[in-house]
Amino acid sequence: MSNGQNETGRREMTGAEMVVQALKDNGVQHIFGYPGGAVLPIYDEIFQQDDVEHILVRHEQGAGHAAEGYARSTGKAGVMLVTSGPGATNAVTPLQDALMDSIPLVCITGQVPTTLIGSDAFQECDTVGITRPCTKHNWLVKDVNDLARTLHEAFHVATTGRPGPVVVDIPKDVQFARGIYTPPQTAPRTSYHPQVQGSLESIKEAVALLAGAKRPIIYSGGGVINSGLEASHLLRELVELSGFPITSTLMGLGAYPASGKNWLGMLGMHGTYEANMAMHDCDVMLCIGARFDDRITGRLDAFSPGSKKIHIDIDPSSINKNVHVDIPIIGDVAHVLEDLVRLWRATVKADKKALYPWWEQIAKWRARDSLAFKTNDDVIMPQYAIQRLYELTKHHETFITTEVGQHQMWAAQHFHFDKPNHWMTSGGLGTMGYGLPAALGVQIAHPDALVIDIAGDASIQMCIQEMSAAVQYEAPIKIFILNNQYMGMVRQWQQLLHGNRLSHSYTEAMPDFVKLAEAYGGHGIRCDKPADLDDAIKEMISVNKPVIFDCRVANLANCFPMIPSGKAHNEMLLPDEATDEAVANAIDAKGRELV
């Protein structure tokens, strides 16, 4: 066959070359990985080119979370490259993390040669079998001529529809074999066609319902961020047009600015009183790109009992999964909001006065000041530390990542996000160890930004090895540890559920974090006095290398407000009511069984 137009970009090369070519053709600039026997041919190709920069992590889990942070902060796919066997099994945690938080993550794994598959070869594992339930889709490529198409399809599946992780498993002999490379223009497979445009009929119904609402609320989630910047713009426009109050899940923070006047703060288990009470008492709820997770709803049979619910989601299986909704709209948030805003403008004459009584009620809940805490001159309160961190960094281009636990909730409550894609946290899976590698990924994507991992003293030790990677790539990430010497959230639950028996939630031997930072080649700071905190944070910001900031905070502070397990939105435990007795009796027998 002669070189016709259809032949553009088709040429013969090895499987390993195809991997690098496919990365380039899919716009990949950075990948995170760790070499090993079964991916050496790909590493050899990476060595011989400059277009794709490889970031060497210290553990495959770190590669995954770094790629997640990269993806979440850029809106592009994150890419990781690991070897067979333990390389692949170490990738499982970030894969499941990306699945639950809908992060586009492409994971390329090496595999033993096809002739050895099934023979219990060295560093062999059933990668596609192990990763099947923790990916959106995965492939084992046994023929080099399928490789290019599969890689392009992998990027397509990861980044379209509800984004998610994918795995392409490539045996070593396929990496060496020669075959025909095809560029990414082939038609996507016929069985995969996510619906992006919402039904106009349903959107019309939704607009009519919203227009007549007396006590409306918008509850938005990570889907708004995933849908892209346009979705956040449209969300802001809708709030402005309608005058509705808005709250958001943990994953959705930043889509609507925390400085916006209609902002109620985060909702859910550690959400604000006003957000949860408004959810409970509303008459119309507009859920945009969120999934009625158990952290959000509390007790399901008492969840917003009097409201009509509208749910916009790109994933049909999210509709009616946990909560019955009245108007489901399946589609991409930006596409649906575009229609919804247009119809609102055309058909609704906003009567913001009609919402006055509702806003008055909300003002009463707000006055309850549910995020209040008692400051202290001798000890740093963790909430105070976050507040100062926010005040001193808000004029920078700041990205925040977190680990998982009390510090994560305090960060969500007291750090205020005005832009989407600036907040990276492990919401669904709750992966301790996420924040440090995620910060590395964010910093690689945004070299000049201020990237801070708000961490706990327990979580940070789960992926601390990536300090070494941060130093190697001169990624000046800041690790701000709220150090209370406890696994604080575990302890809080032991106080709530288990008679204050603090089983293994206290860390008796703690590393010297300042020396640890220095040992890695970073900069260490310790602070234990409220009066010194501002200067110490300023020092952290000014140091142009990785910093570990050991912020010694009040050891026994707990995270409130809180909806105890098995309780409803209007049964919150507020900070000023959280006496030892109230804490000990907050959760009944049924609630104890829950997570």
Added chain:
Amino acid sequence: MNAQLQATGSAYFISKETQRPEIHTLSVLVDNEPGVLARVIGLFSGRGYNIESLTVSETEHEKHLSRITIVTRGTQHVLEQIKHQLERIVPVHRVIDLTVRAAELGQDRPLERELALVKVSGTGDARVEALRLADAFRASVIDANTEHFIFEITGKVSKIEQFISIMKPLGLVEVCRTGVAAMNRGAQGM
């Protein structure tokens, strides 16, 4: 009181199930590629759904399409979730709840048939009785010697169940069943 509250598999579903579970038959059209069956049954085990019967075969060779027939049990809400979760699997083209479709068409149930091979051994009266009953059930003899028969029987699940239970006292040795194959009545395809 909470007609809208449904089982989710979530730990937060703590009140009692209010809907009655139903048995439905689903047809799932998939690309016939490695691992596709594992994806489907992994979904059922991973999310705690039931499989009462499962049948798989490639049905359109040139397009490499397989048709999986699953008989499952669940409340209406769970059945709806199963359908949506199946549709999320990338190589899945279509999922049809044949039971729902039959109801829409004003029919009682979809057509469902199963094939079974039933080995019965014995001599004397039991042997004669087995053959006589097999005849009554329109089962055919596909293998025999003086001490055994292998019957092939096709029909509704209830018929096969009944045949097997009748054969038990007559020297039933082993049974192999295909699982249910199903489609809707009428001219239209799925």
